[in-house]
Amino acid sequence: MSELVWERPEPPARPAPSPLSREAIVAAACELADADGLDAVSLRKVAAALGAGPMRLYGYLDTKEELLDLMADAMYGELDRPAPDDDWRTVMRGVARSLRHTAHRHEWFADLIGGRPNLGPNALAYMEATLAALGDFGSLEAAMQAMHTVNSYVIGAVRDEVTGRRVERASGQDEGQWLQASGPYLERVFATGRYPTLERVVRETVHPDRDTEFETGLEQVLNGVAPR
Amino acid sequence: MSELVWERPEPPARPAPSPLSREAIVAAACELADADGLDAVSLRKVAAALGAGPMRLYGYLDTKEELLDLMADAMYGELDRPAPDDDWRTVMRGVARSLRHTAHRHEWFADLIGGRPNLGPNALAYMEATLAALGDFGSLEAAMQAMHTVNSYVIGAVRDEVTGRRVERASGQDEGQWLQASGPYLERVFATGRYPTLERVVRETVHPDRDTEFETGLEQVLNGVAPR
């Protein structure tokens, strides 16, 4: 019934189960996402990058969703903490810029922020530091409302920027505005004459680069939320 | 070689290939998304809902991405057009509220807006109408910048709101704030004493409901973008 030793192959030489940790897992996942976008993050690939089988990850996560949560929280860990002594305007400007900055370095972050509850330790710590630095804002509820407004703006703006970048990258190496990225199409659309105002906007106005667009928008929002 | 007629089954009774159209396809897809979220939208299910094979859709689309683009554009078709004679403030308020409203009726829309270039006919028409109605704003470039700022705010705010709703819905029938939806967890987190400010915010301040939070944020942004 059992074969003789000679014909039986040796045990498959267990490759010394590499040590794992949540940190290593999300690091690998982030690397994958940086390289090829969020869609490239699959449990199998992450596990493979760590020299492990896919099911091994389920000791550290219950769900892929949880991996995404961890990735998002890792990004909150990368943000610059606000200095507690700055006035509220600089604090909020700093938060906004920092968010934008890391969303530019890790574009997949833009797909995640706002799309899930951020209750990880890093996100909470960041919120804590920000709120604490907003002591000169007046009431706490006013500070919360202002944070919400600014945050919403940043999330939306960053999202737009990132999709703009992607379009440009996909549609040639072009830099500049999405307008010329989708140039020919828009030409054809404008030729119908149905969008005169839009056409004027595209043809006659100069478009600021994204940095200044973001910054002036941010300044507008900050003016809007200023107490009094 | 060939079987006798008796044993050969009849032709599979071609079920009268149902007529199709892009419109019918996106309608079916939207229905699916309304019922069970964006993840429930698969080409197979959409096709099945229309009584067709999955591959049939590829006559109307090249890619699932394109289906999502069509769905998003369909939503732009549902928005209330701004009245051309209103002043810029009411125009922008209307745009913002309308976006928010349809994102509440079709929550999956919140997952789509800002995440892809919106160049469909409905989106363009909407932009056109909005820009045209913003004639009293001063220069066109200022109107563009202001629209961008307001739009970014709305996209971010709506995104936050929708994920909040989802958390509440998932975590019991609770209404109110995400805070008590994730209540026990936050209690445990606060018990560490690492987030005193956050704790004060949660415990000591009253949280406005989402409508007023959105509206006051919107008003802040509108104040911020006002010309002069």
Add this chain to the structure above:
DNA sequence: ATCTCGACAATACACTGTATCGCACGGGGC
């Protein structure tokens, strides 16, 4: 020395988007 338990890999399943293939039908040339 044996038993047991926990950690891991292997397998399996239902499902996804999409490329390919082949058939059946309808319309144009004789």
Add this chain to the structure above:
DNA sequence: GCCCCGTGCGATACAGTGTATTGTCGAGAT
């Protein structure tokens, strides 16, 4: 009226996904 061909469609196929289940090996306890 018949044939033939193109075209539109379904069936099939494939690689890849998240995850449940099963199998197996090694170490620690008795």
